[in-house]
Amino acid sequence: MVLGKDIAIIKGNIAFTPSFGQLNIAENSFVVIQGKKVKGIYRALPAEYRNIPVTDYQDALIIPGFVDLHFHAPQFANRGLGFDLELLPWLENYTFPEEAKFQDVTYAQAVYKKVVSALWQWGTTRVVFFGTIHKAATAKLMELLATAGLGGYVGKVNMDRNSPGILMETTGQSLLDTEMFIKETIGRYELVKPIITPRFVPTCSPELMSGIARLAMQYNLPVQSHLSENTGEIAWVRELHPECQNYASVYDQFGLFGKQPTVMAHCIYNDDAELALMAKNRVYVAHCPYSNSNLASGIAPVRKCIEQGIPVGLGSDVAGGHEVAMSRVMSMAIEVSKLKWLASGKKEKFLTIPEALYLATKGGGSFFGKVGSFEAGYDFDALVIDDSSLEVAASNRYSVEDRLSRFIYIGDHHNIIARYVAGKKIEKPQF
Incomplete structure (x- = not known):
């Protein structure tokens, strides 16, 4: 297999729960997806991935679907x-x-x-x-x-x-x-x-x-x-x-x-x-x-x-x-x-x-099965959330956990800017 042929990389503020009550946060980090599965999460990309294009969602939140x-x-x-x-x-x-x-x-x-x-x-x-x-x-x-x-x-x-x-x-x-x-x-x-x-x-x-x-x-x-x-x-x-x-x-x-x-x-x-x-x-x-x-x-x-x-x-x-x-x-x-x-x-x-x-x-x-988390080996089901519309003032910066809470309570579908299922980006259904 040629490295990169089935590798995708996205970047943002990553949050997921590997166990009940445990919130893992990786700010400004990369998630590497191989085919349908999560390969790993990295604060800095390993050398073998550095020539692979990155979809950079910048300050957005990335959570499991x-x-x-x-x-x-x-x-x-x-x-x-x-x-x-x-x-x-x-x-x-x-x-x-x-x-x-x-x-x-x-x-x-x-x-x-x-x-x-x-x-x-x-x-x-x-x-x-x-x-x-x-x-x-x-x-x-x-x-x-x-x-x-x-x-x-x-x-x-x-x-x-x-x-x-x-x-x-x-x-x-x-x-x-x-x-x-x-x-x-x-x-x-x-x-x-x-x-x-x-x-x-x-x-x-x-x-x-x-x-x-x-x-x-x-x-x-x-x-x-x-x-x-x-x-x-x-x-x-x-x-x-x-x-x-x-x-x-x-x-x-x-x-x-x-x-x-x-x-x-x-x-x-x-x-x-x-x-x-x-x-x-x-x-x-x-x-x-x-x-x-x-x-x-x-x-x-x-x-x-x-x-x-x-x-x-x-x-x-x-x-x-x-x-x-x-x-x-x-x-x-x-x-x-x-x-x-x-x-x-x-x-x-x-x-x-x-x-x-x-x-x-x-x-x-x-x-x-292995769905609902960003641990290695899990299907990459994900939502990318742009919560900038929920900000009250630019000077009032929230933590990732607080931003997640605000999205859950006061956000809506307009804040979801991308959806992935089993490693594939899913566009709006054209029925």
């Missing part, structure tokens, strides 16, 4: 609607009628173009999507995400009980369509893959859950669903499965709780036995603070999960969450953690900026 672990793509049009309701009536009155429209692939394509464009705009470089039960529409979502150059998992949803007739599958048809969807998409794109997606326990029969678990193992696919979001939901699961100790054990008995990489959204009310099982099985939590507030669900015990060894990332949970911007999800996560701190008698420490950045990058990114 944002990762959204939980996003309902078909609910995009419902953002901001129905927040006077709790989860179950909200699903019935708003979510299910909207998702039924995705039988029409033309409608689905129009919505999904806007979804993918919004992800690019706000700096989400990897995402875990729920689609709908509709195989063709969900395949179109994968196509658009891949065309935009973003990375993700996309799930065809499974629902064969306790659902409106227009969204009700038979068990056999759900399994058939899911396997066809997998076969048609599993090898089609480099950075976009299918994921097994039972909506949640109340809408999936034991036969269906057993069947999709077999597909997950057969095709070596990850799993996503919901867990312990709402007290009414938990009571319903208990009625449906009195034989099980708790909500998590329902998934576990069917092989959908960590046998394959698994992410569960919300996890607000898990008991100690569930938390222990999640830690043992390395089941991820997608913490969705906007949705949990909008639907009056509660506040997830994020720090308790992390202290017990459970991997945690952040999710927008569109449309329960009304924000696509992961920077704003980060700030909301910090804000609700302060309410949790107060409710605990100031015992459960609230989240900090470095901790929230970790959750939005490496915390969620690890679900994809």
Whole structure:
């Protein structure tokens, strides 16, 4: 290999979190990328790289790309609607009628173009999507995400009980369509893959859950669903499965709780036995603070999960969450953690900026492998942030950490001037 043939170098003020709460800053430094991967970060370039062109972003911030672990793509049009309701009536009155429209692939394509464009705009470089039960529409979502150059998992949803007739599958048809969807998409794109997606326990029969678990193992696919979001939901699961100790054990008995990489959204009310099982099985939590507030669900015990060894990332949970911007999800996560701190008698420490950045990058990114950090060997997913518009006066200079905090709280997509995914600069999608 000729040195430089697949080497790229960019320069700026680099910030990332190799561990929860640890913020590494390399001011006015170089990151060397070899192919898709980070080769290293240098204050001064080693001699072997000095003849390679450098993309100099000067005083800009360079941080890892944002990762959204939980996003309902078909609910995009419902953002901001129905927040006077709790989860179950909200699903019935708003979510299910909207998702039924995705039988029409033309409608689905129009919505999904806007979804993918919004992800690019706000700096989400990897995402875990729920689609709908509709195989063709969900395949179109994968196509658009891949065309935009973003990375993700996309799930065809499974629902064969306790659902409106227009969204009700038979068990056999759900399994058939899911396997066809997998076969048609599993090898089609480099950075976009299918994921097994039972909506949640109340809408999936034991036969269906057993069947999709077999597909997950057969095709070596990850799993996503919901867990312990709402007290009414938990009571319903208990009625449906009195034989099980708790909500998590329902998934576990069917092989959908960590046998394959698994992410569960919300996890607000898990008991100690569930938390222990999640830690043992390395089941991820997608913490969705906007949705949990909008639907009056509660506040997830994020720090308790992390202290017990459970991997945690952040999710927008569109449309329960009304924000696509992961920077704003980060700030909301910090804000609700302060309410949790107060409710605990100031015992459960609230989240900090470095901790929230970790959750939005490496915390969620690890679900994809070596993603979400600038450590050597990690995929180079990055955002370049020009925060000069946030300055109040030229004489008032902020540290890199303070600049990062100001971008998270008061910046917006206009401050993101470049996006990279797996070493490649990603331009605005031309849909």
